[in-house]
Amino acid sequence: MSDTKFCYHCRTHHPVEEMRQIDTKAGKRWRCIKSIQATRQGKDAREAFGRSVTEINKAEARSRLRMVQNANNERTGPT
Numbered sequence: 001m002s003d004t005k006f007c008y009h010c011r012t013h014h015p016v017e018e019m020r021q022i023d024t025k026a027g028k029r030w031r032c033i034k035s036i037q038a039t040r041q042g043k044d045a046r047e048a049f050g051r052s053v054t055e056i057n058k059a060e061a062r063s064r065l066r067m068v069q070n071a072n073n074e075r076t077g078p079t
């Protein structure tokens with residue numbers, strides 16, 4: 001069991017080992033490393049996300065093609 005801390009960025013709790021305590025005007029706050037990195041990377045992260053979506057689309061197209069090929073095999077297969 002690990003402690004969780006309230007992440008002011010996500011407004012939810014994360015395991016404390018995934019978080020960093022940072023100083024804000026309002027005092028010390030906890031924020032998850034993921035959200036810190038997401039903000040820091042910004043544009044890079046969005047582009048990486050776009051690339052991964054493209055990969056998913058390609059994989060989907062391949063699996064759809066495979067289904068079509070399987071359907072054809074069934075039709076022309078031995079009787």
Ligand SMILES: [Zn+2]
Binds near residue numbers: 007009011035
């Ligand atoms: Zn968070």
